[in-house]
Amino acid sequence: MDAFTRFTNQTQGRDRLLRAxxxxxxxxxxxxEPKAGKEKVVMKLKELESSxxxxxxxxxxxxxxxxxxxxxxxxxxxxASSINKEKWRMWATRHYYYSVLLSLVRDLYEIxxxxxxxxxxxxxxxxxxxxxxLGYSVAKDETEWLQSFLLLLFRSLRKHPPLLLDTVKNLxxxxxxxxxxxxxxxxxxxxxLGGLVSSIAGIITVACPHMKLKTH
Numbered sequence: 001m002d003a004f005t006r007f008t009n010q011t012q013g014r015d016r017l018l019r020a021x022x023x024x025x026x027x028x029x030x031x032x033e034p035k036a037g038k039e040k041v042v043m044k045l046k047e048l049e050s051s052x053x054x055x056x057x058x059x060x061x062x063x064x065x066x067x068x069x070x071x072x073x074x075x076x077x078x079x080a081s082s083i084n085k086e087k088w089r090m091w092a093t094r095h096y097y098y099s100v101l102l103s104l105v106r107d108l109y110e111i112x113x114x115x116x117x118x119x120x121x122x123x124x125x126x127x128x129x130x131x132x133x134l135g136y137s138v139a140k141d142e143t144e145w146l147q148s149f150l151l152l153l154f155r156s157l158r159k160h161p162p163l164l165l166d167t168v169k170n171l172x173x174x175x176x177x178x179x180x181x182x183x184x185x186x187x188x189x190x191x192x193l194g195g196l197v198s199s200i201a202g203i204i205t206v207a208c209p210h211m212k213l214k215t216h
Contacts, residue, residue, distance in 0.1 A: 016203040016206055017199075018052050019198075020196060020199035020200060020203065021048075022049050022052040022199075023193075023194075023195030023196040024196055025046070025052070026049055026191065026192035026195065027188075027193050027195075027196060028045055028192075029045040029046055029192075030189035031189065089180075090180075093177050093180045093181055094177075094181065096177050097177035097178070097181060100170055100173045100174045103166075104167070104174065107163065107166055107213075110160075110163050111153070111157070114156040114157070115153065115156045118152060118155050118159070161211060162205075162210070162212060165204060165211055165213070166212075166213040168198075168201055169197075169201035172194035172197045172201070175194040175195075176191050176194070176195065179191060
């Protein structure tokens with residue numbers, strides 16, 4: 001209980017819990033909508049999702065996205081009804097997409113460094129890449145190359161859990177802007193599940209700081 005209290009006293013901790021609640025509501029709403037007799041429950045979930053989303057406005061980490069999202073919040077309260085809501089929503093989504101995309105590029109760079117490190121370590125132990133399964137560069141066919149690459153990727157990420165966690169989080173985060181920008185259409189169920197997984201990953205990094213990715 002003390003650990004939970006310390007966690008919720010942190011701004012990031014509260015934001016992660018609110019975000020997890022928001023996407024859980026989205027996922028449940030998607031699962032219940034096709035079922036008859038669940039209209040009231042779906043409406044309650046939608047209202048809760050909206051309320052939680054409003055409560056997160058002051059806790060967003062990306063500055064440009066925060067500015068655009070704050071403008072949208074002002075528009076939704078009726079304080080400035082002349083604001084073009086759709087235009088600002090697209091700006092917010094686009095900046096969020098670029099931010100997550102850059103984070104994924106960073107993750108890929110870190111993964112490549114880890115893979116190189118694994119290959120060097122095995123080479124130092126006297127294992128020939130041409131004889132070892134990790135020697136994917138000399139694979140004789142595409143299937144063997146793919147298996148060797150995936151094995152190397154698995155071993156690299158296994159040695160660096162924070163990198164794995166950050167990569168999974170960013171992959172889940174990018175689903176929503178991809179859908180809103182029309183780059184890759186999805187459904188509320190997939191977006192809700194992705195958001196929930198991302199939120200859980202975020203909760204882990206706040207509760208266990210050693211699991212937060214530290215870049216070079």
